[in-house]
Amino acid sequence: MNERGLKVLFLGPEGTYSHQAALQQFQCMPNVEYLPATSIPQCFDKLEKDASINYSVVPLENSTNGQVVFSYDLLRDRMMPKALSFTASTETNNRIQADIEVVAEQYVSITHCLISPIKLSNGIESLGKFQEVIIYSHPQVWGQVDGYLKSLEEKFPQLTFTRTDCSSTSASVNQCLQSQTACPDSILHLAIASETAARLYKAHIIGHSINDKLGNTTRFLVLARREDMRNNMFKHSELPQVNLLTFTIRQDDPGSLVDVLNVLKIHSLNMCSISSRPFHLNEDDRNWRYLFFIEYYTDKNAPEDNETFYKDISEKSKQWCLWGTFSRNKMYYHK
Ligand SMILES: O=C(O)C(=O)C[C@]1(C(=O)O)C=C[C@@H](O)C=C1
Known part of the structure; x- marks a missing residue:
């Protein structure tokens, strides 16, 4: 944190559920400026382009109606150009490093x-x-x-x-x-x-309370620029560490998805979510290609650089990207 405090972007204006998530995340920090963005894409763009902004809070999924596809696709879109440049080259290292990183998660109970x-x-x-x-x-x-x-x-x-x-x-x-x-x-x-x-x-x-499922919850991600996160101030808690990883597969090889998932099994890593989004590289590419999003747990004492695991993922997937390792929020366990 610099002397002037933190700048945190959220989907505005004030009074959104994203605003609530940002307040929950940063309420215990002094001197935080909350900046409303006008759209979810802006929450990503401004964080990438404006070095004075430290964090951005975006909705990811809802316990009633699932993926906030805007956010999933904005993560995907950041992998796409790098994936394209790999296809064109003879690069052997198929790990993609994104410019932004997931550093924490928040849960907001929704009462519409x-x-x-x-x-x-x-x-x-x-x-x-x-x-x-x-x-x-x-x-x-x-x-x-x-x-x-x-x-x-x-x-x-x-x-x-x-x-x-x-x-x-x-x-x-x-x-x-x-x-x-x-x-x-x-x-x-x-x-x-x-x-x-x-x-x-x-x-x-x-x-009041008009949502079909009361107790409906939205999950938010806290994003930061990767280059700023060398001194990650979000201390890893006693709770499990969640890793968000995306990958594409060699689609015509039978069992290629299972092969990637089997790497988790071999390394005794428990997967806690899986989903997919379309991954259409460009007009020359086939229409039906997918990007898989998985989350898996690691122990807080596990080495940050799990080289053999990464090597196995590299071998079994086409391209992959680790978006961050962050502590499970205790609100995850609340009904
Ligand atoms: O519009 C808001 O209040 C938001 O923060 C966005 C958002 C979302 O995109 O999921 C957040 C929580 C609710 O599920 C509905 C809308």
Whole structure:
């Protein structure tokens, strides 16, 4: 940390779940400046380009509707150009070093509210007075409240409901306030966001805890520039270390995915997650190629440079990248 303190980027504006994750991560540090980004891509770009920014907090997955694909794809996109340059060369070392690194994880419990820009005398029952309802939120939210929105549609069959994407949940509250000021009385603009966001904008909550699964949680990654992390200030705790690794396989070789996973087994490493995203290198490349994301545990006393493990991964995969080794957050274990 420099004398001027830390600068931490998050998906803004204030009042987003990402903001909450950033506060949770850095609340015990003195002198932290929280900087709102306008999109998830900006959370990556600014961290890479602006040396004054120390960390960026991005959502990765939700316990109800899974991957935040924007973040997965932004990690993938950072591997892509380096993967292309390997294909073109005769390089034997197939390990890719990314410029950013994952240094910690955070978990935020999600409690969505249905938020109105105007006070409705009869709460949710007042929707019956309108002809059209336009609901704004972050695209990740729709899959978390789908059952609730369907039940609203059934309750008010005469109403037209439209879902509109916004850059974040908190931005959606601002959007519904703006839109409501210049629209006919027959249309109501609503937002889905946290109670904090509703309070921040002095908007009105007409439905609380509307997510289909209560206890729904979003997992966030804390990113830093690799070159700045030589003195990693995130002390490794007593909890297991999580390693995030991505790899491509020699797709036409039968068993090539199993071969990579078997390396974990041989080294007695327990895998705790696996997923994949499309990995289409360029227009000359085949359409159906995948990048696999795995996470596995290592002991806190394990050597940082597990050379034989890396050598085996290099041998069995086409290309691979280790994004970071960080302590499991104890909130991972909470229901
Ligand atoms: O819009 C926000 O509040 C965010 O922080 C983004 C985000 C996400 O992309 O997953 C974070 C948590 C919720 O699951 C919904 C939206």
